[in-house]
Amino acid sequence: MGLLKSSSVSPELAGQSKTVPSIPSTPPSAVPSRTASPMSASSKEEKLPDGKTPDDSSKLRMFLSILKRFIGVTDIAAARFSLPAQLMEPIPNLEYWHYLDRPEAFIAIGDSEEALGRMLGCLRFWFTKDLKYVHGKPCKPYNSTLGEFFRCQWEIEDTAPSIVGEESKMNLQQTVSAPAGATTKGKAVKVSYLTEQTSHHPPVSAYYVDCPDKGIYARGFDQLSAKFTGTSVKVTAGSYNQGIFINLQRRGNEEYQMTHPAAYLGGFIRGNLYVTVADTCFVTCEKTGIKVILEYLEESYFGKTQNKVQGVVYKCDVAKDKATRIKDVKDDILARIEGTWTDKVYCSLGSAEFKKVAEKDRVLLVDVNSMRPVAKTCPPVEDQLPNESRRFWKDVTESIQTKQFTAATNVKQELEEKQRTRAAERKAQQQEWKPRFFTSATESNGKPELTEEGKMAMQGLHDGRFRLEEPQEYAAM
Template sequence: MGLFKSSSVSPEIAGQSKTVTPIPSTPPSAAPSRPESPMSASKEEKVPDGKTPDDSSKLRMFLSILKRFIGVSDMAAARFSLPAQLMEPIPNLEYWHYLDRPETFISIGDSEEALGRMLACLRFWFTKDLKYVHGKPCKPYNSTLGEFFRCNWEIEDTAPSIVGQENKANLQQTIAAPQGPTTKGHPGKVSYLTEQTSHHPPVSAYYVDCPDKGVSARGFDQLSAKFTGTSVKVTAGNYNQGIFVNLENRNNEEYQLTHPAAFLGGFLRGNLYITVADTCFVTCEKTGIKVILEYLEEGYFGKTQNKVQGVVFKCDTTKDKTTRIKDVKDDILARIDGVWTEKVYCSIGPAEFKKAADKYKILLIDVTPMRPVPKTCPAPEDQLPNESQRFWAGVTEAITTKQFAAATNIKQELEEKQRTRAAERKTQNREWKPRFFTNSTDPSGKPELTEEGKIAMKGMHEGRYHLEPPAEYAAMCMGV
C-alpha cells in the first residue's frame, strides 16, 4: 500500500529554476457514474468522538468474528461470510484499483530525465490509495469467480514534471487567451479492467491503460491477512508481485512497485485506522534506478506518525539485494522524506535529507487537499450479469436502504450459486478459465490480456461498452 499533490514550489536543480504548479484537487472533467463509497464521508458527518453512529456496534460484532481467526495463518483464504451490516455497499473489484488520482498515473513518462520519471512514479504511488488517507477502512463484498469490473476516468493532463524537461506533446493544446496563447491539458482517458480469475486462492487480475500517453499498468491482486488479537496484518499474497507500470513511449521502461505490509487497527478503541510499517521497493531495470521506501508506524507512547523515508539510487536492479536505506552508500540520486498522509518531499543529490540545502528540496506531493477522482462506469443496460455493479445490485440496494436481513440473504444466495457451479464443474472434471486474461495466476505477477480482453479495453477507450455474454458464467447459471 502506498499513498499522496503538488503545490507551488520553486526548487533550483543544477542551477535551473523550476516552478511546480499544483495538481487540482478536484478535476472538473471527471463525472461520477454513481456515488462513491460511504467510506469517503466527511468529518462533518461524524459524531464528536470521530465515529459514525453505527460504528461501535459494528466493531463489536466484527471483533467477535475476528477472534475466531486467532492463530489462523491466512484469513483471506478462509471460507467465511460476513453479515451484510458489517460491509460497505461496494464490490471488491470496484473498490481496489490504485487510481484515486489518475492524473498522476498518466504523467509518469512526461519527464525527459530518468530520475524525473522515477519521481513521477513515486508521486503516483503516494496518491493511489487516498481512500485510506481521508476515509475509514471498509470491507467490500468478496469477489466471485468470473466477476469483472470496468470503468474509465477522464482527467486533464495537469500533473507537472518534477525533475527534467517536460514532454506532454500528446495531450497538450494551445488555446487563445486575451493575454496571448496559453497551454491547457487535453482530457486524458484512462481505462481499467479487472476480473476475478481465481477463487481458491482469491486472486484478481487487472489492466489499466492510457493509450494517448502510452502508459499502462497491470498486476494481480491477492492479499494475505492474519489477526494478531489487536490488529489485522495484511500482506501481499504469493501471486501479488506488485504493480507493473509500462511506458511505451520511453522504450517500454517497466517499473515494478511492490506493496508493504499494512495493519488494520483500532478495534479496541472502536475507531478503525490503517498504518503501514514495512519496506517496499520501486525498480526500473532499463534506467538502472531503484528506490527503497521505509514506512515507520508508531512513535513514542503509541502515537501514529505515518512517516516515510526513502533513497533513490543507481544500481544493477537485476543483481542488487540491498533492502535497507542505511546500507546504500554509492550512486545516490535523491532522498525521500515526509508523512504519507500529508506531505512527502524529495531532495536531489546524495546528502541526507535533513542536511540537504533547501534549494535541492522539492515538494513531491501534498495529499491533504486531495480526494479520489470519481470514475465513469458503463450504463446498467450495458453491463453483463457478472459485472460487479449489476451482480451485487440487490445487495447494494438492500444495504443502502438498511434492509440488512434481506441483504444478507441475497448475498448468501449469490455465494451459494457460486459453490453450486463449482461443484458442477468438479463432477464434470472441467476447469473454468478467465475470459479477459490468459491465466488465473502467474508467478511473474504480470497478467496478459486475451483477445477478448484487448477488445474490451479498446471498446472502453472508444466509449463502446457492449459485450457479448460469456460462454459460461462461473458463479451463476446461464440466462440470468
C-alpha cells in the first residue's frame, strides 16, 4: 500500500490563501462517506418496513427516537447502547479518532526558533486536526471493544513553514534554515500512530503518535461524556481525558497540553446533523511560560452558526495562572487569534485588539476551507491480528457497505455478546484485564505510557515491519 505524498507545501499551511489542487482524501474505509455506500450488483438492498432503503432522514428519525430514551441520563456515552447497523458509518471508533487529518502541521510544530512560533505551530495543528467536522457531517462509528487496537502511518513531506521566527527543519539528519513563511522542501518523514481500548467501563482508549525523524510525539486518553438535552447532544471530555500532550524532544522536551472544548451535536429536528462548539479551551507550555485561551462562540445569523473563534496568547507562570477568560488577560500579551474554525483563522502579533490591527498586518494562521484529510496507510490485512480494528469489524463493514443491514446488525451483536461473555468470565475468576501496548488503563496525569510491546509496535510501524505476535488472550474474543 502506497503512502500519499505532497509534492509541495500547502498554501493553507504556508500562510497563503490562493487556490490549490485538492488533496486526495482518505479511502472510504478510512473516512466515512456521508452518503449511502454503492451496492454491488449481486447484493440485495435492505428494506425498511415501508419498503424504502434507509436514507439520511430516516436514519435521523430512528436515531432521534432512540436518543429520546436517554433524556435525563447523565452520560449516555457510558451507557454504551447498541445502535442498529443502518445508523452507523462503516468505520471503527479507534480509526475515526486520531487528530492527524493534516500530519504535516503536526510535525512542523517544533520548527520555529522562537517560542511564540512554536506555540502558533501548535495552534495551526489544533485547527487542522478535525477536518472531518469541517467538510462532512458527524457520524456514529462502531463502539470499541476492550483490547481492540488500531495502528497506521502517514508518510509526508516536511514542507509546512514556520509562522513566526527563523525555522530549523531537523529532518532525517538534514537541517534546513529559512525565514518565517518561506517554502522549504524537506525529505519525506513518517508519522506512526497506535491506539488501544484500555477500558470498557468507562470506555477509555489510549493513543500515541510518534515522529522520530522530527523528535516530536503526542499522547493522551480519549474518553467522552455525552448528554442528550432533547434538541442536541452535548459532548465533553471525560475525567480521564485531560487533552492532547505534545512533546518536542529537540526543544529541551517542551511539553504542550491542549484541552478539549465541549461540542454540541445538533440538527436532529431538521434532519441535518452538524457540530458546533461553544466553550473555552487552553493550550499551555510551562517550559516557555506561554498560555493560550481560545473561546469558541456560537453566534447565529438568521439561524446559521458562524463558528467563530477568538483567543489570546500571553506570557505567564503557567502553573499558577488562574485566567480562564480572554478579558481576564491584561499584561504580557504576545498575540491575538480570531477567525472561523471552519474556514480561516488569523493571528495578530502584539497586544493590540485584533479589530484595531490592519488587515495587511494580520497573519493567516491556517485556511482549512480547501484542506482535506491526508490518506493513512495501515498494515496489510494478512499482518493484522484478529483484534485489530479493521479486521475485527471487517464483516460488519462489508455488510453495511453492501446495505445488508440485518446481517451487519447480527454480526455486530455477536461481537458485542462475546465481549460481555469474556468480561463475565474474568469477573468470575477475579481476573483484571491489562492493556497490551500501554502500561495501564488510565493515568492520573492523563499521559499514557507505552509498554515494551507498545514501543516495539511503534518501531515496527516506522521500519515497515507489521507482523505482531498473538497475545496471550483476547479481551473480547
